[in-house]
Amino acid sequence: MTEVHPHLDGTPIVNDFCITFSTVNGSGSATANNILLRSLFRMGIPVSGKNIFPSNIQGLPTWYTIRVSKDGYLARVAKDDIVVAMNHATFAKEQEFLVPGGVLLYADDIKAPITRSDIIVYPMPVKKLVKDADVAPKLRDYIANMVYVGVLAQLLGIDLDVIHQALQYHFKGKEKPIASNFGVAKAAFEWAAANLQKRDAYRVERMNATEGYIMADGNTSAAIGALYGGMQFAAWYPITPASSLAEAFQEYVPALRTDPETGKQTCAVVQAEDELAAIGMVVGAGWAGLRAMTSTSGPGLSLMSEYLGLAYYAEVPLVVWDVQRVGPSTGLPTRTAQCDMTQAYFISHGDTQFIMLMPGSVNECFEFGWRALDLAEQFQTPVIVMSDLDLGMNQWMTPKFQYPDTPIQRGKVLWEEDLEKMLTERNGDWGRYLDIDGDGVPYRTVPGNRHPRSAYFARGTGHDEYGRYSEEAETWERVFARIARKFETARLVLPKPEIRRKEGARVGILAYGSTDPAIIEAQDQLAAQGLPTDYLRVRAVPFADEVYDFIRTHERTYVVEMNRDSQMWQLLTINLPDDCRSLRKTAHMDGMPLTADWVREAILAQEEK
Amino acid sequence: MTNQEVRSTTNAAGLTRADYKGAPSTLCQGCGHNGIASQIVAACYELDIVPETVLKFSGIGCSSKSPTYFLSRSFGFNGLHGRMPSLALGAMFADLSLRGIGVSGDGDSASIGLGQFKHLIRRNLPMVYIVENNGVYGLTKGQFSATSEKGLYLKHQGTNPFMPIDLCLEAIASNATFVARSFAGDPKQLKELIKAAFSHRGIAVLDVISPCVTFHNQDDSIHSYTFGREHEEALHEISYIPPREEITIEDFEEGSAREVTLHDGSMIVLKKLAQDYDPTDRFQAIRVLEEAAQNRQLLTGLIYINPNAPTLFDAYHLPETALNRLPAEKLRPTPASLDALNASMA
Numbered sequence: 001m002t003e004v005h006p007h008l009d010g011t012p013i014v015n016d017f018c019i020t021f022s023t024v025n026g027s028g029s030a031t032a033n034n035i036l037l038r039s040l041f042r043m044g045i046p047v048s049g050k051n052i053f054p055s056n057i058q059g060l061p062t063w064y065t066i067r068v069s070k071d072g073y074l075a076r077v078a079k080d081d082i083v084v085a086m087n088h089a090t091f092a093k094e095q096e097f098l099v100p101g102g103v104l105l106y107a108d109d110i111k112a113p114i115t116r117s118d119i120i121v122y123p124m125p126v127k128k129l130v131k132d133a134d135v136a137p138k139l140r141d142y143i144a145n146m147v148y149v150g151v152l153a154q155l156l157g158i159d160l161d162v163i164h165q166a167l168q169y170h171f172k173g174k175e176k177p178i179a180s181n182f183g184v185a186k187a188a189f190e191w192a193a194a195n196l197q198k199r200d201a202y203r204v205e206r207m208n209a210t211e212g213y214i215m216a217d218g219n220t221s222a223a224i225g226a227l228y229g230g231m232q233f234a235a236w237y238p239i240t241p242a243s244s245l246a247e248a249f250q251e252y253v254p255a256l257r258t259d260p261e262t263g264k265q266t267c268a269v270v271q272a273e274d275e276l277a278a279i280g281m282v283v284g285a286g287w288a289g290l291r292a293m294t295s296t297s298g299p300g301l302s303l304m305s306e307y308l309g310l311a312y313y314a315e316v317p318l319v320v321w322d323v324q325r326v327g328p329s330t331g332l333p334t335r336t337a338q339c340d341m342t343q344a345y346f347i348s349h350g351d352t353q354f355i356m357l358m359p360g361s362v363n364e365c366f367e368f369g370w371r372a373l374d375l376a377e378q379f380q381t382p383v384i385v386m387s388d389l390d391l392g393m394n395q396w397m398t399p400k401f402q403y404p405d406t407p408i409q410r411g412k413v414l415w416e417e418d419l420e421k422m423l424t425e426r427n428g429d430w431g432r433y434l435d436i437d438g439d440g441v442p443y444r445t446v447p448g449n450r451h452p453r454s455a456y457f458a459r460g461t462g463h464d465e466y467g468r469y470s471e472e473a474e475t476w477e478r479v480f481a482r483i484a485r486k487f488e489t490a491r492l493v494l495p496k497p498e499i500r501r502k503e504g505a506r507v508g509i510l511a512y513g514s515t516d517p518a519i520i521e522a523q524d525q526l527a528a529q530g531l532p533t534d535y536l537r538v539r540a541v542p543f544a545d546e547v548y549d550f551i552r553t554h555e556r557t558y559v560v561e562m563n564r565d566s567q568m569w570q571l572l573t574i575n576l577p578d579d580c581r582s583l584r585k586t587a588h589m590d591g592m593p594l595t596a597d598w599v600r601e602a603i604l605a606q607e608e609k
Numbered sequence: 610m611t612n613q614e615v616r617s618t619t620n621a622a623g624l625t626r627a628d629y630k631g632a633p634s635t636l637c638q639g640c641g642h643n644g645i646a647s648q649i650v651a652a653c654y655e656l657d658i659v660p661e662t663v664l665k666f667s668g669i670g671c672s673s674k675s676p677t678y679f680l681s682r683s684f685g686f687n688g689l690h691g692r693m694p695s696l697a698l699g700a701m702f703a704d705l706s707l708r709g710i711g712v713s714g715d716g717d718s719a720s721i722g723l724g725q726f727k728h729l730i731r732r733n734l735p736m737v738y739i740v741e742n743n744g745v746y747g748l749t750k751g752q753f754s755a756t757s758e759k760g761l762y763l764k765h766q767g768t769n770p771f772m773p774i775d776l777c778l779e780a781i782a783s784n785a786t787f788v789a790r791s792f793a794g795d796p797k798q799l800k801e802l803i804k805a806a807f808s809h810r811g812i813a814v815l816d817v818i819s820p821c822v823t824f825h826n827q828d829d830s831i832h833s834y835t836f837g838r839e840h841e842e843a844l845h846e847i848s849y850i851p852p853r854e855e856i857t858i859e860d861f862e863e864g865s866a867r868e869v870t871l872h873d874g875s876m877i878v879l880k881k882l883a884q885d886y887d888p889t890d891r892f893q894a895i896r897v898l899e900e901a902a903q904n905r906q907l908l909t910g911l912i913y914i915n916p917n918a919p920t921l922f923d924a925y926h927l928p929e930t931a932l933n934r935l936p937a938e939k940l941r942p943t944p945a946s947l948d949a950l951n952a953s954m955a
Contacts, residue, residue, distance in 0.1 A: 214954035224950065230940030232932050233702055235695075256942045264928035266939055268702050272695065273728040280688065280695025280725070287686055287696075288664075288703030289933035291940070306689055314686075400951040403944045408937040415934075447684040448704035448931050450661045457665075457677055459687040469677070 017081035026058030028142035075518035150188025223248035225369015235281035289446030309348030335591025431466035440485030494540035502532035508554035521596035641793030641819030672714030672741035691722025694729035704931035709736030744832035751824035810872035844910030
């Protein structure tokens with residue numbers, strides 16, 4: 001941010017500002033906010049929206065921020081250019097976040113004092129406009145938020161046609177709600193045109209920067225990805241912020257996974273009694289040859305730890321989505337974090353290893369939705385996908401989903417003829433846990449296989465290559481070493497990190513997941529300030545060689561993440577004991593998505609030392 | 610029949626009794642669980658079940674070791690303590706033509722797994738659920754379980770101060786569709802009940818009192834052989850008649866037998882003993898269980914049945930082909946569908 005605000009010298013600010021809507025939860029503001037978000041997106045302007053909400057159903061403050069950025073930066077910004085205040089309880093606080101020259105729009109029945117003299121203030125006659133509208137009295141409260149949609153459209157320069165299109169999209173063409181919502185927005189637009197003298201600098205103009213993009217949230221995208229990945233069984237238990245992932249199945253299974261020939265559905269979803277049962281069901285399904293997954297958040301992941309250990313040792317393929325929130329315990333259940341990284345890495349008792357995938361965008365949530373199922377079956381082991389609330393629950397503009405570029409990978413499954421062929425070739429020698437190919441990955445049969453040699457007894461107790469119970473020391477060590485080998489094979493084919501380089505960089509930034517937009521923006525800002533950096537985004541654990549090479553080839557690497565204890569730094573440190581001295585902890589967790597400002601300042605502060 | 614004759618006889622599936630056997634038991638000599646495993650073998654043989662079409666499940670404990678002692682040619686999964694039900698539920702979705710049998714114990718189902726036990730019942734997953742109930746933790750060497758009687762004295766723990774959980778009552782309270790109790794020392798009744806359980810379309814809960822000869826076989830305890838033999842109060846004599854077989858009930862006196870037709874066309878014939886008992890009456894089922902508890906009787910037989918309740922799978926629209934045999938092209942929607950989806954989100 002420059003010292004003198006552009007507005008103060010009269011320059012218009014076009015497609016580069018941030019709006020925060022302050023409302024009360026349960027008041028129907030989500031519709032209004034989504035309408036504005038989608039309208040801006042439809043105008044071709046890069047835009048992002050973030051919902052900051054309480055763990056509550058009705059009556060507590062909730063905020064929504066929309067950032068428009070002609071340069072395509074989608075990270076959160078801590079300061080507001082425009083505040084729309086509909087909640088008297090937070091009115092005083094709201095004003096503090098406004099930049100000089102910023103705009104305060106507020107419902108004129110809020111009688112609290114205006115404490116800032118360097119902002120532009122527009123009161124809105126919300127009650128009156130809603131009362132005059134042709135709306136049933138019981139719906140008035142829900143539709144009141146459309147007033148600010150109309151006023152903002154007029155002030156910023158959004159066509160009413162675009163608002164109407166967004167309403168059509170939102171209400172899926174249902175005429176009644178479209179008409180009532182549009183009626184209020186239009187009345188407010190006309191009121192603003194007739195009564196407000198525009199004194200601020202903020203405007204939007206059509207661009208062509210959203211071509212090839214869609215608007216979606218990460219949870220829905222993960223579910224859709226899984227359906228394209230041939231998911232056959234999902235079990236889940238409600239938990240914020242993961243519930244909407246499993247709920248998306250309900251919406252998309254009928255269209256995407258109904259067999260056109262039989263009219264039957266090719267997957268099943270079960271709401272379990274708890275996370276202990278959800279993971280148990282998924283272990284059963286994965287063992288029985290179904291592509292199986294569950295979705296949860298940190299506390300639920302804790303409950304899954306024992307079955308994950310069994311799945312590791314009995315070699316059962318399955319996928320767990322962890323949509324992270326602030327913990328431990330109930331923590332801040334509606335706020336975002338990356339604080340389950342070490343939990344996932346070390347989950348379960350005994351020596352275990354887990355494949356972890358970290359999507360960095362909504363598009364990648366779709367991709368990992370299907371890819372995780374492939375990897376789980378290829379390596380006959382649990383795959384934990386580390387998403388977070390920000391990615392999972394917020395609407396993001398993201399490149400269109402790409403159709404999977406590889407066929408569904410079922411891994412080494414033997415049906416009757418396959419087993420017969422193998423037995424013939426190998427003189428009758430086959431065992432469930434026998435490493436025939438030398439890659440650590442055995443062949444498996446699944447229930448329903450009628451071959452008399454196919455059955456085996458899966459168990460968490462010690463077993464040999466043929467699945468037989470064994471407490472022999474050598475057998476345990478041999479089988480366990482073979483399982484470890486499997487992860488070395490997996491490491492080579494897991495999604496590689498993405499590297500964004502800057503000319504002359506000697507300093508590295510390493511990050512993962514939803515912080516991607518903040519890091520990119522910070523990287524550009526640092527370069528502009530004379531500190532070029534290279535940025536590596538880790539996408540999978542166990543780490544690829546490229547991650548180690550990146551750390552070794554940079555003088556210092558800042559490991560940026562949203563937690564208190566620098567969890568990724570910890571994981572890198574134990575994997576790279578000889579080269580970890582160049583790693584710098586750069587961690588922050590307050591429940592809010594990282595901002596580029598924080599990342600930049602945190603790195604600069606350490607650079608100055 | 611001599612042993613030789615037994616071995617050479619085949620059932621309608623073309624299999625001998627040996628085809629249903631498991632590995633030799635490693636449980637204690639005389640353990641009630643071994644008798645139950647034998648009756649599972651006998652029931653499956655007599656029902657002509659192909660072993661490859663059965664899935665075996667268990668949790669953790671002595672009872673949960675049993676699935677290795679029967680049906681070696683069946684797939685099995687020995688899961689976590691108390692969490693066999695969820696494991697079975699997920700697996701049974703893979704192929705609806707398969708039958709499931711879960712073997713659990715009182716530690717497994719009445720303590721750590723009570724929640725999963727009841728929720729599996731509530732969902733009416735079609736499978737046989739046997740609880741080998743010995744009223745004690747055997748594998749950890751003799752601690753009280755949740756089905757131990759109040760006042761039971763054990764060497765290391767002293768006297769049990771708490772009332773037991775009755776798994777049959779728990780099952781009925783959870784809307785079970787088949788609830789039976791038997792005694793490991795009554796192989797004839799046990800076998801008939803196992804056969805009926807396999808034919809039931811829905812969850813079939815069999816609470817089998819199975820004495821622990823090492824840690825808990827005190828003559829005056831309800832979980833002992835002596836007590837069972839002396840206090841077993843059978844509700845009826847039970848006969849199972851497979852489907853399509855001509856039904857002959859001459860053995861039973863007119864008016865004293867009650868027939869229950871199961872979903873697959875087979876039939877259970879219950880011969881009246883002391884009382885006129887209707888196993889389709891849920892209120893009566895609860896009443897006789899309460900009375901037996903008060904009178905310190907071991908009530909055995911088919912306590913409750915509802916043969917026509919919808920199962921878990923009736924709530925889904927799954928294809929004829931087993932889900933786990935669907936080819937990849939049935940599992941991945943078309944590129945055109947993704948184009949449409951992208952367009953709808955643009």
